[in-house]
Amino acid sequence: MTRKNQQGSVLFVSLILLVAMTMIAVASAKVGTTQLRIVGNVQAVRLVESSAQLGIEETIGRIDAFSNPTQNIAVANLPAGINVAVSDRRCLGAAPAPGFSAVMNIAPEDTMWEVDAAATDALTGATATVTQGVRVRMLSGSCI
Numbered sequence: 001m002t003r004k005n006q007q008g009s010v011l012f013v014s015l016i017l018l019v020a021m022t023m024i025a026v027a028s029a030k031v032g033t034t035q036l037r038i039v040g041n042v043q044a045v046r047l048v049e050s051s052a053q054l055g056i057e058e059t060i061g062r063i064d065a066f067s068n069p070t071q072n073i074a075v076a077n078l079p080a081g082i083n084v085a086v087s088d089r090r091c092l093g094a095a096p097a098p099g100f101s102a103v104m105n106i107a108p109e110d111t112m113w114e115v116d117a118a119a120t121d122a123l124t125g126a127t128a129t130v131t132q133g134v135r136v137r138m139l140s141g142s143c144i
Contacts, residue, residue, distance in 0.1 A: 044126040048082065048119040051075075052130040055084040055117030065089060066113060066136050081123045087116040092133075094143040111136050111143045 055075045059065045065073060069089035078084060094109040113136060118129045 041124075041126070044121055044124040045128060047079065048121050048126045048128040049130065051078055051082045051084050052117040052119035052128050054078070055086045055119065056115055056130055056132045059086050059089070059115050059117070060132075060134050063136070066091075066111070066138065067142065069113075075117075082119060082121055084117055084119045087118070090114045091143040094138075096140075097137055107140050108137050109140050109142065111138050 054077075055073065058075050059073050062073070065071060066089060069091065073086040075084040075086070090113065092112040092114055094111045097108040097110050100107045113134050114131060115134060116129060116131050118127065120127045
């Protein structure tokens, strides 16, 4: 092969390698951006889930939340942009508490309640609903 036939082949091969390396770099950047978005979405969902659980814990920690199941429960110390709504508590049933006489007028019952809390993040649009059951010992006839 003569030198004249080889002119430009190095340039052609270099351009092909440069295009291939550019495509690999662009693909890597897109994968990194996609993974970053996925992680951000998971974090947003975990934040609203934990906020909804905070609403459940706030409700369980207050006995008046079960003696007045339609009472509005305010959840404090939430991150900015997070809104939590605790629904009315539902009494699922009651059973006489063990160890007490059934003839006493004030015999306690073990009541079973269901508590729902829904959280939303105004910034990301993430939502989560948490439902939890709880047993509360209350006076007889408290299960409404």
